[in-house]
Amino acid sequence: MNHWDPRAEELLSRARAVERVPLDARARVHSSVMATVALSSAASVSALAPSALAKLPAAFKAASAILPNAVVAGGSGMVAYLAPVTIGVALGLSAVSPSAVVTAPSVTRPTPSAAIGRAPRVSAPTAKLVKELPSGSKESESSDAPDVSAPKAPMSAASLADEADWLERARLVLRQGDAELALRLLDRYRRHYPKGKLFYEATATRAAALCQLGRLDEGRQILARLEETTPGLGNLAQVQRSCALRGQGEP
Amino acid sequence: MSSLWLATVAALPLASLEDVASPPVASSTPLPADFDAIYTRYFDFVWRNLLRFGVQPSAADDAAHDVFLVVHKQLPRFDGKNPRGWLFAIARRVGWHYRRAHARQRTAPIDEDCFSSDPATCPEEHRQRREASDLVNSLLNQLSDDRRAVFVLAELEQLSMPEIAEMLGIPLNTAYSRLRLARRDFSRCLQRHELKQRRNVP
Numbered sequence: 001m002n003h004w005d006p007r008a009e010e011l012l013s014r015a016r017a018v019e020r021v022p023l024d025a026r027a028r029v030h031s032s033v034m035a036t037v038a039l040s041s042a043a044s045v046s047a048l049a050p051s052a053l054a055k056l057p058a059a060f061k062a063a064s065a066i067l068p069n070a071v072v073a074g075g076s077g078m079v080a081y082l083a084p085v086t087i088g089v090a091l092g093l094s095a096v097s098p099s100a101v102v103t104a105p106s107v108t109r110p111t112p113s114a115a116i117g118r119a120p121r122v123s124a125p126t127a128k129l130v131k132e133l134p135s136g137s138k139e140s141e142s143s144d145a146p147d148v149s150a151p152k153a154p155m156s157a158a159s160l161a162d163e164a165d166w167l168e169r170a171r172l173v174l175r176q177g178d179a180e181l182a183l184r185l186l187d188r189y190r191r192h193y194p195k196g197k198l199f200y201e202a203t204a205t206r207a208a209a210l211c212q213l214g215r216l217d218e219g220r221q222i223l224a225r226l227e228e229t230t231p232g233l234g235n236l237a238q239v240q241r242s243c244a245l246r247g248q249g250e251p
Numbered sequence: 252m253s254s255l256w257l258a259t260v261a262a263l264p265l266a267s268l269e270d271v272a273s274p275p276v277a278s279s280t281p282l283p284a285d286f287d288a289i290y291t292r293y294f295d296f297v298w299r300n301l302l303r304f305g306v307q308p309s310a311a312d313d314a315a316h317d318v319f320l321v322v323h324k325q326l327p328r329f330d331g332k333n334p335r336g337w338l339f340a341i342a343r344r345v346g347w348h349y350r351r352a353h354a355r356q357r358t359a360p361i362d363e364d365c366f367s368s369d370p371a372t373c374p375e376e377h378r379q380r381r382e383a384s385d386l387v388n389s390l391l392n393q394l395s396d397d398r399r400a401v402f403v404l405a406e407l408e409q410l411s412m413p414e415i416a417e418m419l420g421i422p423l424n425t426a427y428s429r430l431r432l433a434r435r436d437f438s439r440c441l442q443r444h445e446l447k448q449r450r451n452v453p
Contacts, residue, residue, distance in 0.1 A: 004434045004438070005434065005437075005438040005441070007441065007445075008434070008437055008438050008441050011383055011386065011387060011441065012387060012406050012407065014383035014384075015383045015384040015386070015387040015407065016407060016409075017383075018383060018384050019299055019384050019407075021294070021295045021298045021299070025294075025298060025311070025312060025315070026294050026295075028312060029294070029312055029315045029316050029319065030290060030294075030319075032312075032316050033290075033316055033319045033320055033323065036316070036320060037320075037323055
């Protein structure tokens with residue numbers, strides 16, 4: 001079986017010699033797998049017990065602690081970490097893909113706002129609300145274009161943990177009954193993370209807050225949109241139940 | 252890159268990638284103790300073979316992510332025998348899905364990733380260094396999936412034929428037969444490529 005084709009063998013030999021994995025790929029992928037696992041664990045628990053949501057930030061911090069260098073803002077044009085992707089279709093997980101380690105201006109990173117924008121049949125108030133959520137922040141410049149060229153800050157598992165912290169704070173005050181403050185916190189979250197990875201989760205929490213304030217129509221419109229775009233969202237069913245109960249209690 | 256990944260996931264849920272092993276377990280299971288060991292030991296192996304199975308370099312991160320998510324999920328049920336074969340089977344399947352998704356999205360820009368850590372020296376050096384590897388991967392794309400698996404393991408991973416037969420769960424003679432046919436196909440593809448190159452040279 002030896003020497004079946006000298007030229008092919010020589011080519012294969014050269015290919016073997018140069019094959020190597022990118023230096024930071026190992027850490028990058030590990031970090032994203034850990035974040036996905038942590039996210040799915042926290043989300044599945046939170047569906048049962050709201051208090052377990054507190055595990056979410058800790059889980060992300062643990063994930064980033066495993067690989068402190070997972071935040072790779074390398075010198076090779078790798079600028080940002082992780083587009084927010086909620087996989088409703090697969091595994092029931094909210095998954096985080098390493099794909100947002102974008103390298104070239106040609107990359108068009110799908111943003112949550114783009115996903116929402118594609119959905120049909122939106123009533124005007126909801127459209128306005130949803131439109132302003134992910135990218136309409138006054139602090140974000142040229143929000144229509146994918147920000148692959150000059151990100152404000154490299155995203156990472158650590159920033160994901162920070163995001164989760166923001167969101168958890170909003171949920172906490174909401175559970176304590178202060179929906180106004182929850183909305184304000186969600187506004188601040190939106191300003192800090194106009195294209196945040198937990199956009200959908202934050203939007204669902206916003207809907208819960210609106211329902212709690214009695215703005216049921218607004219809340220339901222948002223939930224309807226979420227159901228269209230991300231039917232597998234972890235806390236969606238819970239918020240829907242909550243809004244439905246509020247609706248039944250209406251005079 | 253993201254759009255490819257999204258399309259892949261949307262069209263081909265990971266559940267479909269999992270029929271290489273056992274049914275899923277609860278997603279809230281704690282991190283298996285030896286996940287990191289497997290990851291550390293076999294990451295390069297998985298990465299290399301994803302590219303050999305037609306995953307674009309720009310999507311390799313995502314594909315590796317998908318592979319290790321499946322690994323993490325199925326690890327509690329994995330019997331520990333033949334981990335390389337198990338990983339190879341998952342990578343092969345994930346690669347197949349990515350390849351198919353990429354074929355559907357021909358219009359999407361192909362990002363020829365540069366793997367050098369130094370962007371200044373990257374383009375020319377990268378091109379030269381990876382020329383052979385890229386050519387091999389493109390020739391591999393022209394082999395049938397079964398032959399490609401045997402060929403990759405034999406010629407690039409340089410495993411023995413009994414090992415390959417065991418990894419792929421095929422009789423030894425079948426493995427030899429596939430390797431013979433794969434070599435023939437590879438040689439022909441290479442000849443065609445060289446002929447084309449010569450014609451293009453003025």
